[in-house]
Amino acid sequence: MEHCVRFAADGTQNVQQALAGLARDYALCREPQETTRLTIYDTFDWRLYQRKLALYAEGTSLALYPLSGKGALVRGSMASGLSFASDLPDGLLKDELAPITAIRALLPVASARLRITPFRILDSRQKTVAFLSLHEAWSLEAPDTRLAAQWWLVGLKGYRQQLKELAEALDQAGWQPGPRDVVYEAVVAAAGQVAGSYSDDLSIDLSPTMRSDEAAKIILCQLLDVMKANEPYIQQDVDVEFLHDYRVAIRRTRSVLGQLKEVFPASAVGHFREEFSAVAQRSNQLRDLDVYLLREPAYRALLPHGLVEFIDPLFDYLRAQRADAFAAMVAGLQSSQQRQLMEEWEAFLSQTPSADPPPQNASRPIIDLARQRLKKRYNAIVALGREIGPEADDSALHRLRIECKKLRYLLEFFSSLFPAKKVDPLVSQLKALQGILGSINDLRVQEEYLQRVAQALPVEGAEGRATLLAIGVLVGKLDDEKRAVKGQFAAAFEDFASPATARAFRRLFGAKRSTG
Amino acid sequence: MTILALYSNKGGVGKTAAAVNLAYLAAQSGMKTLLCDLDPQSSATFYFRVQPKLKGGTKGFVKNVRALEQNIKATDYPNLDLLPADFALRDLATDLNKAKHPKGALRRALDPLRSQYALIILDSPPTISLFAENLLRAADLLLVPLIPTPLSLRSHEQLLLFAKEVAYDAGRVRAFFSMVDRRKRLHREQMAVAASQFRGLFETIIPYLSQVERMGVERQPLPAFAPRSDASIAYSNLWAEVVDRLSEPLTRGAVASQAGV
Numbered sequence: 001m002e003h004c005v006r007f008a009a010d011g012t013q014n015v016q017q018a019l020a021g022l023a024r025d026y027a028l029c030r031e032p033q034e035t036t037r038l039t040i041y042d043t044f045d046w047r048l049y050q051r052k053l054a055l056y057a058e059g060t061s062l063a064l065y066p067l068s069g070k071g072a073l074v075r076g077s078m079a080s081g082l083s084f085a086s087d088l089p090d091g092l093l094k095d096e097l098a099p100i101t102a103i104r105a106l107l108p109v110a111s112a113r114l115r116i117t118p119f120r121i122l123d124s125r126q127k128t129v130a131f132l133s134l135h136e137a138w139s140l141e142a143p144d145t146r147l148a149a150q151w152w153l154v155g156l157k158g159y160r161q162q163l164k165e166l167a168e169a170l171d172q173a174g175w176q177p178g179p180r181d182v183v184y185e186a187v188v189a190a191a192g193q194v195a196g197s198y199s200d201d202l203s204i205d206l207s208p209t210m211r212s213d214e215a216a217k218i219i220l221c222q223l224l225d226v227m228k229a230n231e232p233y234i235q236q237d238v239d240v241e242f243l244h245d246y247r248v249a250i251r252r253t254r255s256v257l258g259q260l261k262e263v264f265p266a267s268a269v270g271h272f273r274e275e276f277s278a279v280a281q282r283s284n285q286l287r288d289l290d291v292y293l294l295r296e297p298a299y300r301a302l303l304p305h306g307l308v309e310f311i312d313p314l315f316d317y318l319r320a321q322r323a324d325a326f327a328a329m330v331a332g333l334q335s336s337q338q339r340q341l342m343e344e345w346e347a348f349l350s351q352t353p354s355a356d357p358p359p360q361n362a363s364r365p366i367i368d369l370a371r372q373r374l375k376k377r378y379n380a381i382v383a384l385g386r387e388i389g390p391e392a393d394d395s396a397l398h399r400l401r402i403e404c405k406k407l408r409y410l411l412e413f414f415s416s417l418f419p420a421k422k423v424d425p426l427v428s429q430l431k432a433l434q435g436i437l438g439s440i441n442d443l444r445v446q447e448e449y450l451q452r453v454a455q456a457l458p459v460e461g462a463e464g465r466a467t468l469l470a471i472g473v474l475v476g477k478l479d480d481e482k483r484a485v486k487g488q489f490a491a492a493f494e495d496f497a498s499p500a501t502a503r504a505f506r507r508l509f510g511a512k513r514s515t516g
Numbered sequence: 517m518t519i520l521a522l523y524s525n526k527g528g529v530g531k532t533a534a535a536v537n538l539a540y541l542a543a544q545s546g547m548k549t550l551l552c553d554l555d556p557q558s559s560a561t562f563y564f565r566v567q568p569k570l571k572g573g574t575k576g577f578v579k580n581v582r583a584l585e586q587n588i589k590a591t592d593y594p595n596l597d598l599l600p601a602d603f604a605l606r607d608l609a610t611d612l613n614k615a616k617h618p619k620g621a622l623r624r625a626l627d628p629l630r631s632q633y634a635l636i637i638l639d640s641p642p643t644i645s646l647f648a649e650n651l652l653r654a655a656d657l658l659l660v661p662l663i664p665t666p667l668s669l670r671s672h673e674q675l676l677l678f679a680k681e682v683a684y685d686a687g688r689v690r691a692f693f694s695m696v697d698r699r700k701r702l703h704r705e706q707m708a709v710a711a712s713q714f715r716g717l718f719e720t721i722i723p724y725l726s727q728v729e730r731m732g733v734e735r736q737p738l739p740a741f742a743p744r745s746d747a748s749i750a751y752s753n754l755w756a757e758v759v760d761r762l763s764e765p766l767t768r769g770a771v772a773s774q775a776g777v
Binding site (some may be wrong): 095 | 546548549564565566567575587588589590631632634735
């Protein structure tokens with residue numbers, strides 16, 4: 001792989017002069033200028049940007065540059081359009097990208113015209129060892145507007161020592177390093193985008209003395225933004241995470257409405273909870289099918305060699321079901337009922353109707369309400385968990401899972417009100433418990449679903465019997481796994497309910513008089 | 517990923533020129549290509565202006581396969597990398613013998629590179645030894661340049677017998693005429709003899725042209741500095757035939773019919 005170093009462009013640099021000190025070893029050869037259309041790609045949640053990487057496409061050529069000033073440069077190409085990194089041709093770029101982007105699709109973020117002025121740097125054998133190139137990005141809309149410029153020194157594979165020497169020579173000639181990729185920044189900004197602006201992690205900034213209804217609205221507005229951001233991509237079926245994030249935003253919205261009691265008028269709360277519950281219900285089937293289809297490779301890996309091929313009818317069936325569920329989901333999103341709900345909800349958040357008498361918690365400082373709810377939720381979990389015996393009944397574990405989720409959401413909503421150093425360990429413990437409860441529930445739901453599908457699957461004859469046998473094997477394997485995970489429950493719960501954790505919760509969230 | 521080896525147990529038959537030009541043409545067609553210069557004379561390395569040096573000598577082929585990867589250099593052409601030769605390669609056959617399973621050592625050494633390249637071309641020294649057996653095991657297709665002379669034909673016959681002896685799928689040993697001078701009656705006659713004697717000869721003929729020798733002066737692949745020359749066109753045709761051959765299934769039946777030569 002190649003390595004590269006970025007330098008700032010100040011408009012006065014002279015390549016010949018800068019490398020004059022090294023003239024004995026290197027020769028410089030000016031190459032023809034090239035102009036291409038440059039497109040920056042990233043996932044919707046900016047996974048590459050978060051890893052300090054920039055993926056540039058020029059035609060079918062792709063290059064992954066370090067956003068920090070220097071590092072490895074990985075090149076590759078795409079067969080046709082770019083979508084999932086896993087669909088790229090085998091090679092270093094795929095190896096690099098696929099684990100980062102995982103199930104998220106790559107989307108074009110911004111485009112510009114790129115003019116490259118390259119200089120080839122040759123060693124004493126007249127062999128190219130590096131390229132020093134001026135990259136200038138120009139606006140596509142306003143062709144005379146130069147957005148940004150910078151230099152890239154790229155060492156060819158196997159010539160790192162030479163790259164180091166050349167970088168040092170430029171440094172000594174007064175060239176400034178380019179720690180920021182100004183081309184990336186300018187092209188993204190010109191497209192009206194903000195790198196890193198979307199994340200599936202909430203970051204809500206509240207102040208402790210804020211009125212509870214104001215604080216709740218801040219949270220709900222952010223969740224509404226998440227719904228609005230994801231919705232168009234669900235309809236285009238770009239990747240399955242759009243629906244997932246959309247559903248989480250709805251669940252969090254319902255959680256705010258359900259858990260922050262007496263903050264908004266009861267009638268409105270009742271109405272919106274019901275409506276959002278219906279939206280969530282309409283998306284259940286599509287999400288379930290997405291998850292089963294994502295698990296296809298894992299399911300196949302669970303089957304003995306001789307049965308793998310007979311599982312195909314199951315996935316054919318699931319894919320057909322998914323097509324129907326997707327059409328229903330899109331119809332739901334485009335329905336007048338949905339439009340009306342979103343309009344009503346936005347109106348509600350921008351101007352909450354007054355009620356007489358006002359709900360009793362509306363003007364209460366949010367810190368008080370947060371403490372009260374968090375403490376109550378923790379105690380509820382401990383009480384519920386204590387009732388679960390060594391048998392660990394599935395439905396009791398399911399109820400506990402729901403309680404844990406409610407607590408987790410509260411911790412996310414109110415994280416800005418408490419010191420991270422104290423809250424984070426509690427969140428980690430909760431996550432561990434949730435991980436186990438989540439796995440048990442997933443496995444239970446999968447088992448039940450596969451058994452239902454086995455009844456509905458249109459199969460017949462010897463092959464059909466083999467398909468049902470394969471499904472039976474899967475159900476058995478999932479059940480084994482569920483038992484194994486259940487074995488981990490008691491320890492994780494004891495950890496979470498331990499006197500030390502209970503004390504930490506009491507200290508953090510115990511009743512205190514607010515300062516406001 | 518495909519591994520092609522240019523091989524002949526005779527020297528000076530146009531192996532390296534073919535390896536370099538085919539590698540260049542493959543890379544131009546978009547295939548990520550690695551040319552491995554396994555010949556201690558390091559001619560391919562010279563053509564690409566790279567220093568003939570392998571850090572760790574032959575170690576990368578025998579013990580530490582990661583060492584091979586660290587020695588790879590980009591050439592001046594897109595999609596084309598080179599594993600340079602080193603004078604130490606003169607001992608490669610002896611060193612391969614020290615490996616745990618000597619006959620498969622080369623194949624194993626190339627394994628870690630499979631995911632990085634669509635094509636690996638091996639340019640090899642003229643020898644029938646453990647090295648040749650390694651080559652046979654590593655390559656999906658062995659390309660043999662054949663000068664139409666009685667001695668050349670005889671040595672090709674020996675190679676096919678050797679392949680049979682070491683139980684190699686001889687259907688994957690394919691020859692093409694190289695350095696052909698059609699003005700020579702002997703060349704014309706021997707080409708006819710070879711055509712009746714060996715199956716699966718490539719149709720393309722690489723002529724004896726001084727342009728090919730100019731590669732040593734220009735230190736570039738021929739299609740890079742003389743793309744429209746007759747010799748460049750011949751290499752392009754050969755590459756097209758190789759691509760066709762690679763897409764054909766090679767059956768054991770084809771082996772049996774050829775092994776009788």
